[in-house]
Amino acid sequence: MWRALAVEPPFDFELSFRFVCTAPRAAAHLGFEPYVDVWQGREYRRAVWLPGRRPVLLRLRNQGTVDQPRLQWRAALPAKDAVGGAAAAEAALTAGEAEALARLAAHIVSAPVRLADFHAAIGRDAVLRGLARRFAGLKIIRAPSLYECLVSTVLEQQLNFHFANVVKRRLLATFGEALEFEGRTYWAYPPPERLAALRPDELRPLQISGRKASYVIGIAQAVLAGELAAERLAGQPAQAARETLLRLRGIGRWTAEYAALRGLGDDNALPAEDVGLQKTVGQVYGLRQYATSRGIERRWRAFAPWRGYATYYCWFTQWA
Numbered sequence: 443m444w445r446a447l448a449v450e451p452p453f454d455f456e457l458s459f460r461f462v463c464t465a466p467r468a469a470a471h472l473g474f475e476p477y478v479d480v481w482q483g484r485e486y487r488r489a490v491w492l493p494g495r496r497p498v499l500l501r502l503r504n505q506g507t508v509d510q511p512r513l514q515w516r517a518a519l520p521a522k523d524a525v526g527g528a529a530a531a532e533a534a535l536t537a538g539e540a541e542a543l544a545r546l547a548a549h550i551v552s553a554p555v556r557l558a559d560f561h562a563a564i565g566r567d568a569v570l571r572g573l574a575r576r577f578a579g580l581k582i583i584r585a586p587s588l589y590e591c592l593v594s595t596v597l598e599q600q601l602n603f604h605f606a607n608v609v610k611r612r613l614l615a616t617f618g619e620a621l622e623f624e625g626r627t628y629w630a631y632p633p634p635e636r637l638a639a640l641r642p643d644e645l646r647p648l649q650i651s652g653r654k655a656s657y658v659i660g661i662a663q664a665v666l667a668g669e670l671a672a673e674r675l676a677g678q679p680a681q682a683a684r685e686t687l688l689r690l691r692g693i694g695r696w697t698a699e700y701a702a703l704r705g706l707g708d709d710n711a712l713p714a715e716d717v718g719l720q721k722t723v724g725q726v727y728g729l730r731q732y733a734t735s736r737g738i739e740r741r742w743r744a745f746a747p748w749r750g751y752a753t754y755y756c757w758f759t760q761w762a
Contacts, residue, residue: 447502447513447544449553454579455504455511458551459486462583466760469603477611478629479583489621489630490546490586492539497619497630502547508579515547518623549707552581560709563748569726570745573755577762582754584704588672589665590631591705592690595697596657597650612648637662657692664690676706683708703750710747714738722756 463481465474480487486502499518506512517535535543548554557579564570585591597613598606617632617640642655650658664670675683683706687698699713713719714735723733723741733741742749 444503444514444516445540445544447515447547447551447553449511449513449548449551450556451511452508452557452579453504453511453513453551453581454508454577455486455502455513455551456484457577457579458581458583460761461754461758464761465603468760472604474604474607475611477607477614478631480626480628482626487623487628488550488586489619489628490543491630491633492535493542495633496539497621498539498543499621499623499628500543500547502551513547513551513553515543517543519621546586550584550586552584552707552709555581555709557581560748560751563745564752567745570752570755573726573759577755577758580755580758582704582707582709582751584707587631588670588675588701588705589634589661591701592661592670592687592693592697593631593637593658595700596654596661596692599654599692599697609649613645613650616648634662634665638666654692657690660691672706676708680708680710703753709750712739712742712749712753716753718760719753719756722759726756726759 459479459481462479463476463486464470465472478488484503488500489497490500492498501516501518502513504511504513517540519534557574561571561574564574585594593613594610597609601609611629614629614631617636619630619632621628621630637659640655640659642652642659645655645658646652661670669686675686678686680702683702684695684698687693687701688695693701694715696713696715699711700716702708703711703713717732719738720732720734723729723738724731727733727741742752745752
């Protein structure tokens with residue numbers, strides 16, 4: 443059964459999911475096989491965890507337009523857990539599970555975000571106004587959890603796009619949970635208790651360095667200890683939340699800001715130390731060189747609380 447999901451317009455469903463379901467232009471020639479965020483037909487699919495550690499395939503679609511979106515969500519289970527056999531594969535959800543999935547879907551698509559407020563904030567910046575027109579309806583697609591965002595980002599550090607995805611695919615294939623649906627395998631992220639119990643040498647066969655392996659295990663252990671409860675961090679002042687993230691081994695300023703943006707949903711997060719952002723800002727503003735992190739912070743200071751969206755729209759030029 444498809445269920446309605448309210449989202450603030452405008453929202454370009456297909457454009458927004460391009461960020462997580464396809465490779466940027468610079469890496470497109472290397473090939474990109476989706477392993478977790480999957481675009482199937484005109485539908486987004488992702489294996490996620492229900493409360494109680496039950497994996498389910500979350501499906502999202504838009505039956506409306508950019509200006510009048512009509513988002514719907516549905517859940518599918520592996521055939522062994524499905525109601526009505528493998529063909530139906532319909533998840534029998536409790537009321538609590540349905541409510542949790544609806545909240546998760548709203549988080550992923552940034553449902554309550556009003557892009558009109560972003561447009562008003564950047565009104566005096568001709569470059570960002572141009573990007574806002576070019577990418578009308580683009581919203582940030584968030585990671586389902588802060589934990590998944592942190593693990594993925596740590597694995598991506600100092601790796602090119604292609605090899606980072608190879609490594610993440612190996613992690614999911616080895617320690618994640620597979621869901622078979624309509625002839626395709628979807629992977630749910632390894633739950634934190636599974637990674638927390640590992641030794642660093644158990645991740646080395648996946649071509650994860652010993653240092654990164656210890657970082658990933660430490661993140662999972664911090665989740666289990668209650669140190670990374672997203673609801674608590676999201677309710678804190680931004681600096682306090684960043685300090686919590688920075689106390690984790692392997693988490694620097696860039697990773698903390700990126701995780702706040704896509705994991706916590708802090709639309710003011712500014713990963714100004716990102717080299718890709720510095721390059722793009724230099725290009726779109728005609729600086730003839732990379733922008734500096736301080737330069738980006740000064741240029742966008744007045745755009746608070748929308749600096750994360752300014753970042754995202756600049757990044758998206760690499761996908762467009």
